[in-house]
Amino acid sequence: MKDQAVVIVGGASGLGLTTAKLMVSHGATKIGLIDRNEQLLETAAETLRDLGVEVAVAAADISIGESAHRSFDAVAQKLGRIHSLVNSAAIYPRKSILEITDADWDLENAINIKGTYHMMVAAVLHMRNYVSPPEVTGRIVNITSVDAFKAHPQNAHYAATKAAVVSLTKSFAQECAKDQILVNSVAPAGFATDRAKELGFLPELAKASALGRAAEPVEMAEWIVMMASSRNTYATGENVVISGGYIYV
Template sequence: MQGQTIIVTGGGSGLGRAICLGLADAGAQVAILEINAESAQVVVDEITAKGGKAFSVIGDITTRDSAKALVDSAIATAGRVHGLINCAGVYPRRPILEITDADWDFSFAVNVRGLYNVSVAAITHMQAQGGGRIVNIASIDALKAHPKNAHYAAMKAAVVSLTKSMALAVAPDNILINGVAPAGIATEKARAAGFLPELAAQTALGRAAEPEDVADVVIFLVSEKNRYMVGETVAISGGYFIA
């Protein structure tokens, strides 16, 4: 991926960090679009310390104007954007009868509207330059019911649907949009939450995914090695559906 610039939202921690590091190892310049300046800088420093290229753009993606300004800023720095990975997200867990209006609004603002806002801004540039790649991070919860985070599952199901609709709209412009639906990923937050052992017991491989297990698939989809996948959401679950 030498010479390519990829924007990664939510690249300052967890899966986003693993994606950024993997992209840099593959030769890409990484534009980390984050709301947390400190965590973004840590990842930038990790990449540049190894001789890679990365920079951060800090701000909020939940409004159309802000998201556009962030993408425009990233492209002004890099000169061009070849791909976008929508990894920014929140993971609220609450029993289904206790979900508040604020829970719904916050989850939708980040997980769906924010993803859409950044995508629209990036697509405008990709159309002008003749193509690009976008990867949306959904969740296995979009594909299998989960009573403890129904609003999150609903938002990730919306991401799966939005991925299809956007892909169909811009495929003629040589913009390939796909998604991934990971099961539990062994990030620091997930380990602290304590649900990974239960999930691991339900997978054929008997473990949660490491962030790099998912990042490698994402990097393939955002690269030019992906020439014919469009509108798909790939489950990365360790055999969660077959176990």
């Protein structure tokens, strides 16, 4: 990540912020954060600035194309060339498969699918301005989930959106190959965020994992950094499952 600029969507907290900090430790010098929570954005920005990097933030509703593009362009205007995009924004409600409403579906689709799509398009339009084959022009990493590959009756709408993001990743990878933009996804199993602890499913996950424990956020962030960094020169259209032996795909 040495001397690179990265935009992280959903970067004001959770896995997104953990990834941002890890990228800084690997040499990233410019971090753009896009999130809907302005207060968390400012707190996260100060945390990163204390680490000695340049930070730009933009609040956005990424489910709306105009808002998503405006936020990416605003961050890019401040930071210059963006080398990588990480799509970490998602909502994770839990509801029985027989209780999901139209409103539930609309919200999941709006953030997890449409939001990811809009941010990818914004990044591609920016990155295409820097095409210089055979060098890699840019890298996009989408955060999917192991739920995309297994039955999930307690969260079927979330799982369906993550399966859609896997599909989007492959389509974008093929479309963007000519411009040397690498597009991949990382699919974590559950890991020890505050939200996961609150929902209480980590002990069950730990028992089902071959390693007998849930991951820490930084263990997932390591893989995101790898796929977003200059060390990735060939992988595109791939989905990397990181589950500690919880699922084999």
